Amino acid sequence: MGASAEGLDDGLSLRTEMRRARRRRLGQLALRLLNHRSFLIGFVILVFFALVAVFADLIAPYLPNKNNYRDVLTPPSAAFWFGTDAFGRDIASRVIHGTRVSLGIGFYVALLTGIFGTLLGTLACYVRWLDALVMRTLDGLMAFPGVLLAIALASALGPSAINSIIALTVAFMPRTARVVRAAVMVVQGTQYVEAAQAAGAGHGRIIFRYILANALSPVIVQLTYVFAVSVIAEAILSFLGVGPPPPAPSLGNIIADGRTYIQEAWWIAVFPGMAIALVVLGLNLIGDGLRDIIDPRQSSQH
């Protein structure tokens, strides 16, 4: 490395220049995303639900688990926007809090799936002898349909929010790991990775700075789908009684409470159902937008 003051200066300015360029690229990316109509719609929907989830305590007019047997099964009104259920609980408040539970579970599943999927996918690819072992194990897991595996795991672990997250993560992680592995394989063969290796870069630096940085875009797109599917899967688990135990107001629980009364009190199941539909729509729109713009395979087709 150059030890002279001049060389150091050059290095510094080059680094600053690169940083500026990266910031410029990010700005352009944000601009392109915001100009992408379906991404924007999805983004607005998701931000709306995220705010509802975060500020649930402030927005909800009632406590979500407050029983009131004098007001059971009342239709939507000014006092109860979305009506009440068989316990006299306010559906609007439950849907608001349910958004928090369901989005929370979806978010953590996406996050954990991302972390473990990336870790395993990268390891499998980077450490050659692990590849067969890891991938065959994941193939084994993938032999089960994701939701079915999650149901089986959740019933084995017992009904709770954390167990739902674990079950869904295990169910959806193999797919993510595959996507990561495929992306890493492409990047691993590129000349700049070889160049970095030749320059003596350490494993950590190669993996994080050169491989993952360039392989993550398809993973991010994939994770928006994992998020969406997890919200639906959480509803399925709760509906079957292996999600967060009652009286927790997850969206699936509210729908499950409402199924008996669908003819007498449609509002119990319809409003949380709409919330799920909107959240999933938002996530899918975001995913589509991201895929159009940042996934290199897709953008190369433009």
Added chain:
Amino acid sequence: MGGDLVVAQSSNPPSLDAMTSSSGASRNITMNVYETLYGFNEKIEPMPILAETVEISDDGLKYRFPLRKGVLFHNGKEMTAKDVKASLERYRKVGATGSLLEPVESIDITGDYEVTLTMKRPTPTFLEAFCSPRAPAVIIPEEDGAAEVNKTSLVGTGPYKIVEFVPDSHVRLERFTDYSQDTRYDGRDGFGGKKTAYLDSATFRIIPEPGAAVAALQAGEIQILDQIPVPAARRLEDNPDIDLYENLQWAFNVFILNTNAPPTDNPKFREAVQVALNMEEIMGISTEGLFNLNPGWVYPGTTYDVGDLASAGYYNQADTARAQALLKEAGYNNEEFTILTDSNIPEHGRSAVVIAEQLKAAGINAVINQVDWPTALKLRMEDTGWNGWTLQMGIEPYLGPVAIMSTLTGKRPHFVKNDEQLDGLYQELITGQTSEERKATFAKMQTRLYETFSIIKVGDSGLMQASRSSVKNFKSFRFPRVYDIWLEN
């Protein structure tokens, strides 16, 4: 007359071997197929069904049962004393409540059509216990006497015979054309009487989803719905095609506390739970409005009714402040209070949710463990791991104090650790010579329950049944009787 009837119920019958199951889902079907020597009439008094009568010796040690002659089994053979002996001997071994024959020393054939039971000791409550439909002591052919559980030929003497059983789907019954009517009576009466099979066939369909069952009733796919959710019943009230039947004394809703596991092993803590509860809210929500508040351990107006004895100041208090003071006294330190409940019987789950909220408001760290019904039955047999268990007792309160108290005494009472005082009173109850004596003992037992707080009486819940209006002469009872009813268009 004639025609085919479909009855819908929510649970699969675990068995059609009637004497081995105390499940209501089984009883609904089997009581149309099998008969007992003695059973309860509509007023819950013992009446002879397959027996002509019973002669009890003065010392109370011999029960002579002459049998009705000419009664045919579904396999065409005539019922004789041999069949009765074989059935009762089998009941002793595999009967789900086989212990009711515990006071019986021997079962002897004393004639072609006569059986005599010899008792170890006089047991004044024996005949009533023998009538119990909980796991009925039905008479089956001698050939089935040695059959293992669920391995009988499913043959009985009733007005309908089993022709098809597809688990989790349906059980199909057909009219038994050679049925021997009991002409001593004018018509059906409780579990006995003169039964007339008008319908050609009756099919019991298993529809677990209440909403689906109601839709099937409205569409005319089923004619009788064993239990209809109350809001659906209210909606259909004015529907001319649907008849509703309200049965207000159907079950006791109770909340059982585990006296073996902390924090419920502490009586002070249990007292706190008792006074914290708002029974009206629990009952109102769990039964969807079909309930009576009743602190007593028998139905009002029945023989052993001692009213609200000993419950003053404890029942339906909803007294959070007092509960908190008691918790402090009990040294409660926010330990988890696990409520065991299930998702199959909606009243159980709803009770648990309301109770949990009320206890949380009193400062108890209540959590719900909702599992499926078979798992709940397994978990509650564990000595620890649960603190409260929501239960609807259907048949026991119908049978009266002996049946209820038998679940709360002995080696493994519902609340896990037995109470010696209550055990002693139970012996006194079953050996009481007259109903007055027994009532006095029962009064002491009710008082004791309001001292130990090991089981909390929440209230009496009703049952709503529905039928198509084409079903005639149906009357709500402990099981849907498919005889003496017919279809009219």
